[in-house]
Amino acid sequence: MFIQIIQGRCTRPDELHALVDTWREELAPGAPGWLGGTYGFTDDDQFVGVVRFDSRDSAMANSERTEQGAWAERMMALMDGPVEFHDCDDVTLMMDGGRDDAGFVQIIRGRVEDTDRLKALMTDTDLLHEVRPEIIGGTLAIEDDGTFTETIAFTSEAAAREGEKKDMPDMPESERETMRQMLKEATFYDLHHPWFASA
Structure with missing residues (x-):
């Protein structure tokens, strides 16, 4: 799987939401290897889109389509400033990936040195189920x-906030250190009203 993260400030959320829906309805059927996307706005007008393709080649082929270029120009016209794009070939699914019925989504962006340990920690489903059943x-x-973007789907925001109050479980010190490093200087983007698209 290949993921592209799109992020930028937008104070015209209704128009951008409608434009993303237009892409799903009109352009998605012809997009090679497109799997789906998670989208939303933070309270401070940051738009974040996490778009999934089956490979980098498919994503690049989609970007080269004439109709995609025209759509991207319309999107850029709605943004308040520069837009960041982050391309990631190294993708790990947690519990089979995201869920389109999530009531709340949190995006975490940060950087770690030991990416293998982070992946192992994030895919320990027994630990996740024990500590955060709302995920x-x-x-x-x-x-x-080593920059990472973690997209976490929750049943609801209320459940997520309750889960945040729990103490960290017993775990080896190496795993605790990975968690501390992950959260150090990490930026959290809360999508209170996320929306989704799937192929």
């Missing part, structure tokens, strides 16, 4: 420099 899926996308 129903997610993806972990890692860039070459």
